[in-house]
Amino acid sequence: MKQTPVSHKLVDRLIEASGLDDLTGASIREIVKLVNELERESGTKYIRMEMGVPGLEPPEVGVEAEILALRRGVASRYPMIDGVPELKREIRRFVKLFLDLDVSEEGCIPTVGAMQGAMAAFMVANRSDRNKLGTLFIDPGFPVQKQQCRVLGHDYESFDVYDYRGEKLGPKLESYFKTGKISTVLYSNPNNPAWICFTEDELRTIGELAEKYDVIVIEDLAYVGMDFRKDYSQPGVPPYQPTVGHYTDNWLLLISSSKAFSFAGERVGAMVIGDKLFSRTYPDLKRYYTSDGFGYSMIFGALYALSSGVNHSAQYALAAMLKASNDGQYNFVEGTREYAERANFMKRVFQENGFKIVYDHDIDLPVGDGFYFTISYPGMKGDTLMRNLLPYGISGISLAISGSTHTEGMRACVSQIHKSLFPLLEERLKLFHKDYPGSK
Numbered sequence: 532m533k534q535t536p537v538s539h540k541l542v543d544r545l546i547e548a549s550g551l552d553d554l555t556g557a558s559i560r561e562i563v564k565l566v567n568e569l570e571r572e573s574g575t576k577y578i579r580m581e582m583g584v585p586g587l588e589p590p591e592v593g594v595e596a597e598i599l600a601l602r603r604g605v606a607s608r609y610p611m612i613d614g615v616p617e618l619k620r621e622i623r624r625f626v627k628l629f630l631d632l633d634v635s636e637e638g639c640i641p642t643v644g645a646m647q648g649a650m651a652a653f654m655v656a657n658r659s660d661r662n663k664l665g666t667l668f669i670d671p672g673f674p675v676q677k678q679q680c681r682v683l684g685h686d687y688e689s690f691d692v693y694d695y696r697g698e699k700l701g702p703k704l705e706s707y708f709k710t711g712k713i714s715t716v717l718y719s720n721p722n723n724p725a726w727i728c729f730t731e732d733e734l735r736t737i738g739e740l741a742e743k744y745d746v747i748v749i750e751d752l753a754y755v756g757m758d759f760r761k762d763y764s765q766p767g768v769p770p771y772q773p774t775v776g777h778y779t780d781n782w783l784l785l786i787s788s789s790k791a792f793s794f795a796g797e798r799v800g801a802m803v804i805g806d807k808l809f810s811r812t813y814p815d816l817k818r819y820y821t822s823d824g825f826g827y828s829m830i831f832g833a834l835y836a837l838s839s840g841v842n843h844s845a846q847y848a849l850a851a852m853l854k855a856s857n858d859g860q861y862n863f864v865e866g867t868r869e870y871a872e873r874a875n876f877m878k879r880v881f882q883e884n885g886f887k888i889v890y891d892h893d894i895d896l897p898v899g900d901g902f903y904f905t906i907s908y909p910g911m912k913g914d915t916l917m918r919n920l921l922p923y924g925i926s927g928i929s930l931a932i933s934g935s936t937h938t939e940g941m942r943a944c945v946s947q948i949h950k951s952l953f954p955l956l957e958e959r960l961k962l963f964h965k966d967y968p969g970s971k
């Protein structure tokens with residue numbers, strides 16, 4: 532048996548006890564639980580790359596605004612479901628200044644994280660036409676969104692975009708859209724887990740096909756502005772965060788404060804609905820809601836039923852952080868650039884030790900460095916790779932659960948890997964590669 536930081540015996544025993552027979556099927560939270568137990572029993576700290584917990588401090592301006600709001604007494608009052616005016620105003624400005632999209636304040640709605648935004652979007656958009664079945668996920672993607680569709684009883688389709696970039700994207704999308712069964716199409720940009728980013732041409736393709744087949748696009752901007760290859764950080768100055776909103780009226784955006792502002796704990800984000808979609812009527816919505824209006828059903832149907840609005844004080848925090856960004860007083864992109872530096876180093880040491888980056892290109896450009904990257908180890912299938920890395924004190928999640936079908940591998944998240952852990956990561960990877968030298 533190889534000498535490893537954590538014994539193979541312990542790893543095998545705890546995997547067995549967890550009841551997870553194939554680690555590639557384990558959810559993020561199940562891996563978190565397993566690694567917590569491994570750390571506790573072995574006394575060894577892991578290089579934990581399984582969960583996208585922001586690893587940075589939240590901006591002071593947000594924390595202060597939330598404290599002040601609580602001191603003003605907002606805790607005792609229900610917030611309006613469609614959001615406090617200050618926040619609606621700053622969301623609208625943010626979308627104009629950083630995405631160059633015009634939208635009315637009525638379509639700028641706070642949500643309990645982008646997570647709730649997706650749930651509400653499915654609840655309304657997937658019910659807008661009785662003849663359609665549900666969502667097309669452009670994978671790889673964030674697994675919980677499929678779980679949301681499942682708990683709602685919505686059907687979904689998905690495909691791995693790896694082989695369908697550029698000009699191949701249109702025909703692939705069309706093959707699904709022309710069935711007439713697709714209500715919504717969802718992707719994240721930058722992408723969790725691959726950190727690929729659609730080009731303007733690809734977004735145009737998605738937008739034009741959404742118009743042609745009357746599909747609603749749910750564009751998940753959980754990592755807004757974080758394609759660090761470009762500088763999207765200056766309000767009102769190009770380049771802007773690319774968005775499908777320039778190519779179709781059928782758009783709905785999900786914005787998260789979790790990563791851009793390291794505000795995950797407060798569970799506050801925003802949904803932004805394009806004006807035309809907001810005011811559109813869909814008679815089939817009346818099966819579930821009192822109105823056939825899309826925006827009205829979203830606010831007084833879905834969001835009312837889900838949580839009756841968003842944490843009052845956190846809305847003021849988000850308003851303050853957006854305002855500081857909009858006014859050019861806080862650079863939220865610079866605030867997260869640390870992740871790119873970590874990814875750059877980590878990708879290099881993984882590759883020096885026999886690993887390959889799975890999603891490595893955006894058509895002709897190397898994929899950027901950011902919050903996640905994807906790895907494989909030639910000759911090792913996903914489950915074996917995950918099991919084999921655990922004794923070396925390294926954890927991540929499988930690529931398979933993100934809908935990736937191209938190469939079996941893992942998603943690595945850089946957020947918990949502070950620079951002080953780099954030497955340890957390098958040492959462990961070297962040992963792993965020495966013990967499994969099969970590939971280079």
Ligand SMILES: Cc1ncc(COP(=O)(O)O)c(C=O)c1O
Binds near residue numbers: 643644646753795
């Ligand atoms: C692609 C994607 N969408 C949505 C979310 C959820 O974001 P929030 O924390 O705002 O609910 C995440 C969180 O990791 C994500 O990666």
